[in-house]
Amino acid sequence: MQQSRVIPSPRSFACDLATLCAPTLAGLKPASLFRYQPAPGQDAAAMAAAxxxxxxxxxxxxxxxRQCPRTGAVLVYVYRPARVARLLAAPHMLDFLAGEGYTPGTADELLDQLAERLCCEGDFPHEIGVFLGYPLADVIGFIQNRGKNFTACGYWKVYTDPTAAQAEFDRYKKCERIYARCYYNGTPIRRLTVAA
Incomplete structure (x- = not known):
């Protein structure tokens, strides 16, 4: 007997959340980020709140x-607050962010400053990598090299240890494949989310 399979529908907020943020939902990664363009009549901010x-x-x-006032597209940050708070509270991370112009504060205050930079600055704030759990040395390498001269590329551009980074990329990709299969076969996102 062949198992029935749910056919993927066009991209939806839930689909992007389940697949693009799988490593965060699984607890492998502290945070993920995706851009979502709502269909006419949809309120992406309300979807995120739900x-x-x-x-x-x-x-x-x-x-x-961030939400684009013209198109309604949103930049959605999905994260585990306790892990991000620990990550951003590390002295070397606070020093780095202070050097990038951030006022020291709690994780929420630092995220508010990041959101402000996304809305108001002409240049993209590449320090966003630390908010996603990328290795600090690779974030610094990206900024110093203007995104060039990397040794590997996957979820981020690597300037330090390409072998270790590739192993991490492979873990994330495997997680995304498993979560996509589960999601398309009807497993609810709440059930796919590993409790903290």
């Missing part, structure tokens, strides 16, 4: 960092 309400009891926050 998913935040559904996933926050499992230790995952869904937050809109």
């Amino acid at each position: 998913w935040h309400a559904a996933l926050s009891p499992r230790g995952v926050t869904v937050r809109v960092l």
Whole structure:
């Protein structure tokens, strides 16, 4: 007997959340980021708020960092607040962010400053990599090299250890494949979200 399979529908907020943020939902990664363009009549910010309400009891926050006033597209940050807070509280991370012009503060205050930079600055704030859990040395390497001269490229551009980074990329890709299969076969996102 052949198992029935749900056919993927066109991209939706839930689909992007389940597949693009799989490593964060699985607890492998502290945070993920994706851009979502809502269909006419959809309110992407309301969708993010609804998913935040559904996933926050499992230790995952869904937050809109930026919304385009013209198109309604949103930049959605999906993260595990406790892990991001620990990550950003490390002295070397605070020193780096201070050097990039951030005022020291809590993780929420630093995220507010990042959101402000995304909305108001002409240049993209490449320090966003530290908010996604990328190795600090690779984020610094990216900034110093203007995105060139990397030794490997996957979820981020690598300037330090390409072998270790590739192993991490492979873990994330495998997680995304598993989560996509589960999601398309009907497993609810809440069930796919590993509790903190």
